[in-house]
Amino acid sequence: MTEVAAVGSRSREEELREIRVDPTRAAMILWAKRILLFAVLLGIWEAGARWGWFNPFFSSYPSEIFRALAQLARDGDIVQHVPITMIEAIVGFICGTVVGGIIGFIFGWFQRIAELLDPFIIAIYSLPKVALAPLFILWFGIGIQAKIILTATIVFFLVFFNTYAGVRDTSRELINIVRLMGARTHEVLWRVVLPSALTAIFVGLRVSVPYALIGAVVGEMMASNRGVGFLLTRATGQFDTAGAFAALFILIVISTVFNTGIVALERYLLRWKKVQR
Amino acid sequence: MLEFREVGKRFYKADSEVLALENATFGISEGEFVAVVGPSGCGKSTLLNLAAGLSPPSYGQVLYRGQPVTGINTKIGYITQRDNLLEWATTYENIVLALRIRRLPKREIARLADQFLRMTGLTDFARHYPAELSGGMRKRVALARTLIYSPELVMMDEPFSALDAHVKMLMHEELLKIWETDRKTILFITHDLAEAITLADRIVVMSARPGRVKLELPIDLPRPRDPFLIHTRPEFIALYEQLWSALKEDIRRGENV
Numbered sequence: 001m002t003e004v005a006a007v008g009s010r011s012r013e014e015e016l017r018e019i020r021v022d023p024t025r026a027a028m029i030l031w032a033k034r035i036l037l038f039a040v041l042l043g044i045w046e047a048g049a050r051w052g053w054f055n056p057f058f059s060s061y062p063s064e065i066f067r068a069l070a071q072l073a074r075d076g077d078i079v080q081h082v083p084i085t086m087i088e089a090i091v092g093f094i095c096g097t098v099v100g101g102i103i104g105f106i107f108g109w110f111q112r113i114a115e116l117l118d119p120f121i122i123a124i125y126s127l128p129k130v131a132l133a134p135l136f137i138l139w140f141g142i143g144i145q146a147k148i149i150l151t152a153t154i155v156f157f158l159v160f161f162n163t164y165a166g167v168r169d170t171s172r173e174l175i176n177i178v179r180l181m182g183a184r185t186h187e188v189l190w191r192v193v194l195p196s197a198l199t200a201i202f203v204g205l206r207v208s209v210p211y212a213l214i215g216a217v218v219g220e221m222m223a224s225n226r227g228v229g230f231l232l233t234r235a236t237g238q239f240d241t242a243g244a245f246a247a248l249f250i251l252i253v254i255s256t257v258f259n260t261g262i263v264a265l266e267r268y269l270l271r272w273k274k275v276q277r
Numbered sequence: 278m279l280e281f282r283e284v285g286k287r288f289y290k291a292d293s294e295v296l297a298l299e300n301a302t303f304g305i306s307e308g309e310f311v312a313v314v315g316p317s318g319c320g321k322s323t324l325l326n327l328a329a330g331l332s333p334p335s336y337g338q339v340l341y342r343g344q345p346v347t348g349i350n351t352k353i354g355y356i357t358q359r360d361n362l363l364e365w366a367t368t369y370e371n372i373v374l375a376l377r378i379r380r381l382p383k384r385e386i387a388r389l390a391d392q393f394l395r396m397t398g399l400t401d402f403a404r405h406y407p408a409e410l411s412g413g414m415r416k417r418v419a420l421a422r423t424l425i426y427s428p429e430l431v432m433m434d435e436p437f438s439a440l441d442a443h444v445k446m447l448m449h450e451e452l453l454k455i456w457e458t459d460r461k462t463i464l465f466i467t468h469d470l471a472e473a474i475t476l477a478d479r480i481v482v483m484s485a486r487p488g489r490v491k492l493e494l495p496i497d498l499p500r501p502r503d504p505f506l507i508h509t510r511p512e513f514i515a516l517y518e519q520l521w522s523a524l525k526e527d528i529r530r531g532e533n534v
Binding site: 171173174176177178179180181182183187191192195196198270272273 | 353
């Protein structure tokens with residue numbers, strides 16, 4: 001029945017397969033393969049360390065990393081440090097997004113401002129933002145403010161540029177059509193420019209997620225006694241490679257959680273882009 | 278209803294001046310379907326922007342109901358070559374956009390939407406997003422969202438030029454059907470002579486840049502017209518030849534701009 005409805009209504013190329021495949025089953029098989037691959041790699045790592053193919057002092061190995069993780073959980077380190085890093089990343093991410101989005105929007109709409117400030121923005125943009133970390137620590141201390149501000153600064157630029165480009169790329173014709181319908185500026189912005197720019201804004205948000213963690217972790221590694229970045233430097237300071245890998249594992253988990261959240265939000269807000277039948 | 282009086286429009290590109298339109302003079306009266314044809318780059322779209330008040334003429338006057346056009350002319354509906362739908366909004370939301378902007382009561386919006394969805398055969402696709410629609414359906418959405426707020430004058434800038442020949446004829450049929458029931462005033466820009474003859478009451482032929490009115494030709498083919506068969510009528514062929522001979526030399530000249 002979908003075949004009939006599809007005639008003429010869909011010119012895009014559909015995914016055609018020669019064999020009939022149950023999509024849920026296909027997804028399960030794919031995941032099974034991934035898990036298997038992961039298990040094999042872990043197995044090689046474990047076996048290699050135990051049988052002396054390489055020095056476990058530098059590389060550690062999965063079971064020891066797992067033990068280190070369990071130790072971190074038992075000592076209350078996870079409960080104490082993970083929320084710190086998450087708060088820094090999330091608050092910094094939100095602040096950077098809001099400010100970057102608003103300013104990007106203003107610059108995109110008022111081209112004159114963008115024209116005027118362009119060289120300054122590019123100059124600041126080309127600065128590696130983590131180089132600001134020492135200064136922020138000097139200004140705001142070793143508490144979480146410095147890390148939030150560092151994260152926000154990094155995220156700001158990513159969101160700013162994408163929002164700016166998105167607003168500028170809005171179809172002039174469409175804006176004119178809607179103006180002729182009688183829309184005022186705020187309606188044009190709300191009904192046309194914002195939704196049209198949203199795709200680009202989300203590109204900015206997606207790339208910002210790992211960068212938000214960079215801000216938080218780099219800040220913690222430089223000067224802190226809390227957070228996952230601190231756990232990482234503490235472990236390496238004690239030549240505890242298992243502990244360092246455990247900290248990295250925690251960071252991967254945090255980053256994945258953030259990313260999943262953003263993707264879910266994007267799926268919802270940009271649901272018109274890829275519509276499942 | 279709409280009148281161009283000795284209208285000219287200049288553009289500046291770096292340090293050179295481009296004269297897009299020169300001494301263009303013609304008018305459209307209420308209920309008339311006028312097509313403007315001309316070689317590419319002859320300022321056809323500039324005419325629409327002037328009438329819509331999106332940009333002022335460099336000289337001359339653009340009059341709408343006797344008054345010079347100053348600022349956005351919201352009495353006008355504009356259909357562009359690209360359909361310019363709101364990609365993030367469903368067919369229904371696209372169609373009712375102008376009504377929402379004009380703050381019509383909800384029940385009135387629903388009633389009109391229903392009527393226009395039915396008229397354009399889109400009722401079953403009301404909840405679909407533009408990405409799910411075919412080119413012809415997207416055009417019908419663009420048509421419906423403009424006609425629904427009954428602008429006094431509908432301007433169409435090569436609206437069907439991206440469609441394939443058969444879908445184009447279907448759209449002509451549909452447009453004529455709608456137009457013959459409400460006789461809106463339409464200013465239709467195209468480079469397709471057959472399309473212009475099929476649809477219009479009168480054709481304005483523009484010269485190559487700088488665009489000037491070269492010929493005005495009334496099309497007195499009887500209505501209702503059948504877009505699938507009209508091509509074969511001898512009158513049609515005669516008009517086509519007449520238009521073509523007026524355009525021929527300019528098309529070569531237009532190539533060089």
